Amino acid sequence: MRFVQNFIVFFFSAGAFLLLFLTLIPFLPSVLWPLELLSHFQTQYFLAAAIAVLSAVILRRTLPDLYFSKQLLRPLFLVPLLLALAVSFFSIAPYLPVRIIMGETVKGGETLTVLQSNVYKYNTDYAALLVHIETYNPDIIAVSEATPGWRDALLPLKEKDWPHMIDRAAPGSHGMVVLSRYPFIEKEVLYPSTKTHPVIFFRIRAQERDILLASLHPLSPMTARRYHSRDEDLAATAAYLEAHAKGNVSVIVTGDLNTTMFSPSYKQFIRETGLTNTRRGRGLYGSWPVFLPAPARIAIDHTLYKGELESVHFTTLPSINSDHLSTLAVFR
Known part of the structure; x- marks a missing residue:
C-alpha cells in the first residue's frame, strides 16, 4: 500500500x-x-x-x-x-488587462481601425462578418481562409466605403482578401515559403501618415515542415519590413499568424521587427478554437504595430461561426 x-x-x-x-x-x-x-x-x-x-x-x-x-x-x-x-x-x-481595469476608453479624434478575421474555409455565414463590418466600420478589413464564396460576399463593399481590394481568394485555407477605405499607394503579394499562402503588403496614406501594412496567414505548425514554413513567412515579413519601412513609415501586421506571444518563433519575429502586440495591457483574448471555453483558447490572431501610431483599443469580436474569433484593433 x-x-x-x-x-x-x-x-x-x-x-x-x-x-x-x-x-x-x-x-x-x-x-x-x-x-x-x-x-x-x-x-x-x-x-x-x-x-x-x-x-x-x-x-x-x-x-x-x-x-x-x-x-x-x-x-x-x-x-x-x-x-x-x-x-x-x-x-x-x-x-493582463491593466488598461481595461484602469478604465481605458477610445477618445475622440481620427482613428484607424483594423478588422482581422479568419473566416474558416467551410463557413458560409457571410452575413455574420458583414454585420461586424457594418457595426464597427473598420478602415482595413483583412480576411484569411477567404474562398471565392467569401470574396463574392465581400465584393459589394467595394461599392460602399471600401473601394480598394486585394483579391487572393482561393478554395481551401490559403485564400486571402484585403479591403481598404484608403487607396493603395503601392501593393505587393509574395509567396515566401509556399506557392499557395500569400503574404500581402500594401501601403496607404492615413491620418497624414505613411503606413505599411502586412496581412498574412502562414501554415499552422502541426508538422515539422509546416512549422518551418510558418517561420519562413515570418522571417520574410520581417525582412520586407526592414527593407521598406524606412524613415517615418509606421507599420501594422495583422492576421492569423498561427503562433502565440509565447512561442520562441514569435519572440524572434518581434525582436527582428520591433513590433508591439495590441493585446499588451488589455487581455490575453484567446481567439482559437472557438468551440473551447475561453480559458482553454490560445491567442493566434494578432494585430501588431510600430512607428508613430498609438494603439488605443483591441478586442476579439463575437463568433461568426468560424473556428476563430475576429479581432478589432484601433489606432490613433
Missing part, C-alpha cells in the same frame, strides 16, 4: 517538474518543432499550477493527517509548482 502511495506522490512530483519545464520553453533561444507546439499554453500552465498549489493547501488544511496531505506540501512537489506558477505568470503578465 505504501509503495502505491509513494508512486502516486512521485507521479505528481514528476508532473510538477514537467509543468515547470513547459513554462520555461518560451525563454529558450530556439526549440525543436514538438517543443514549440507546447510553448503556446502558458495561460493554461499558469491555471494548472495555481489549481495544484491551491488544492495541496486546501487538502493539507482540511485533512491534515492524510498521507497525501503531508507529502504534497513537501519541497519536491511544491517548489517546482511555485516556480512554474511564477514563470508562467511572468509570461502572461504583459497581457
Whole structure:
C-alpha cells in the first residue's frame, strides 16, 4: 500500500517538474518543432499550477493527517509548482488587462481601425462578418481562409466605403482578401515559403501618415515542415519590413499568424521587427478554437504595430461561426 502511495506522490512530483519545464520553453533561444507546439499554453500552465498549489493547501488544511496531505506540501512537489506558477505568470503578465481595469476608453479624434478575421474555409455565414463590418466600420478589413464564396460576399463593399481590394481568394485555407477605405499607394503579394499562402503588403496614406501594412496567414505548425514554413513567412515579413519601412513609415501586421506571444518563433519575429502586440495591457483574448471555453483558447490572431501610431483599443469580436474569433484593433 505504501509503495502505491509513494508512486502516486512521485507521479505528481514528476508532473510538477514537467509543468515547470513547459513554462520555461518560451525563454529558450530556439526549440525543436514538438517543443514549440507546447510553448503556446502558458495561460493554461499558469491555471494548472495555481489549481495544484491551491488544492495541496486546501487538502493539507482540511485533512491534515492524510498521507497525501503531508507529502504534497513537501519541497519536491511544491517548489517546482511555485516556480512554474511564477514563470508562467511572468509570461502572461504583459497581457493582463491593466488598461481595461484602469478604465481605458477610445477618445475622440481620427482613428484607424483594423478588422482581422479568419473566416474558416467551410463557413458560409457571410452575413455574420458583414454585420461586424457594418457595426464597427473598420478602415482595413483583412480576411484569411477567404474562398471565392467569401470574396463574392465581400465584393459589394467595394461599392460602399471600401473601394480598394486585394483579391487572393482561393478554395481551401490559403485564400486571402484585403479591403481598404484608403487607396493603395503601392501593393505587393509574395509567396515566401509556399506557392499557395500569400503574404500581402500594401501601403496607404492615413491620418497624414505613411503606413505599411502586412496581412498574412502562414501554415499552422502541426508538422515539422509546416512549422518551418510558418517561420519562413515570418522571417520574410520581417525582412520586407526592414527593407521598406524606412524613415517615418509606421507599420501594422495583422492576421492569423498561427503562433502565440509565447512561442520562441514569435519572440524572434518581434525582436527582428520591433513590433508591439495590441493585446499588451488589455487581455490575453484567446481567439482559437472557438468551440473551447475561453480559458482553454490560445491567442493566434494578432494585430501588431510600430512607428508613430498609438494603439488605443483591441478586442476579439463575437463568433461568426468560424473556428476563430475576429479581432478589432484601433489606432490613433
